[in-house]
Amino acid sequence: xxxxxxxxxxxxxxxxxxxxxxxxxxxxxxxxxxxxxxxxxxxxxxxxxxxxxxxxxxxxxxxxxxxxxxxxxxxxxxxxxxxxxxxxxxxxxxxxxxxxxxxxxxxxxxxxxxxxxxxxxxxxxxxxxxxxxxxxxxxxxxxxxxxxxxxxxxxxxxxxxxxxxxxxxxxxxxxxxxxxxxxxxxxxxxxxx
Numbered sequence: 001x002x003x004x005x006x007x008x009x010x011x012x013x014x015x016x017x018x019x020x021x022x023x024x025x026x027x028x029x030x031x032x033x034x035x036x037x038x039x040x041x042x043x044x045x046x047x048x049x050x051x052x053x054x055x056x057x058x059x060x061x062x063x064x065x066x067x068x069x070x071x072x073x074x075x076x077x078x079x080x081x082x083x084x085x086x087x088x089x090x091x092x093x094x095x096x097x098x099x100x101x102x103x104x105x106x107x108x109x110x111x112x113x114x115x116x117x118x119x120x121x122x123x124x125x126x127x128x129x130x131x132x133x134x135x136x137x138x139x140x141x142x143x144x145x146x147x148x149x150x151x152x153x154x155x156x157x158x159x160x161x162x163x164x165x166x167x168x169x170x171x172x173x174x175x176x177x178x179x180x181x182x183x184x185x186x187x188x189x190x191x192x193x
Contacts (some may be wrong), residue, residue, distance in 0.1 A: 051160045059083040079161040121147040135166040
């Protein structure tokens with residue numbers, strides 16, 4: 001089920017509380033300055049606004065999902081949409097519930113914004129504390145982070161979806177071109193071709 005992401009000030013307060021409880025930030029020590037906090041926590045917002053091509057101080061709507069396969073935590077996904085979609089009538093984006101037909105179909109029906117293409121940017125990094133807890137992995141295992149920027153019929157970014165996958169249970173096959181045969185799996189070595 002999609003959930004609205006908590007406001008940034010609450011995220012920062014929760015993160016600071018966790019740092020104090022874990023001993024990362026010593027009790028009684030000085031908290032980071034407002035400037036230091038801005039530098040630390042604005043970076044994700046900057047990535048989002050740049051990929052959606054909106055002003056750096058623009059508000060966006062975010063929807064978050066914890067995704068499972070057979071009760072195994074499989075991925076974390078957060079999608080970001082321009083706030084203007086709400087004023088145009090796509091108010092279901094604000095609801096902390098699934099959109100039965102999917103957000104892409106909903107946007108096409110509700111406000112005439114059709115996804116016609118997307119770009120995936122795939123990176124790997126170490127997991128944060130929340131990802132370690134959710135996936136049940138150590139701090140030294142890497143995660144894939146995929147930034148999918150979807151474009152509408154006017155080649156305008158309409159959605160940024162950030163999905164995090166642990167590397168111990170995911171792999172990706174990227175096909176480019178047409179008429180590709182299905183991958184063949186070598187049962188002995190586990191390799192694909």
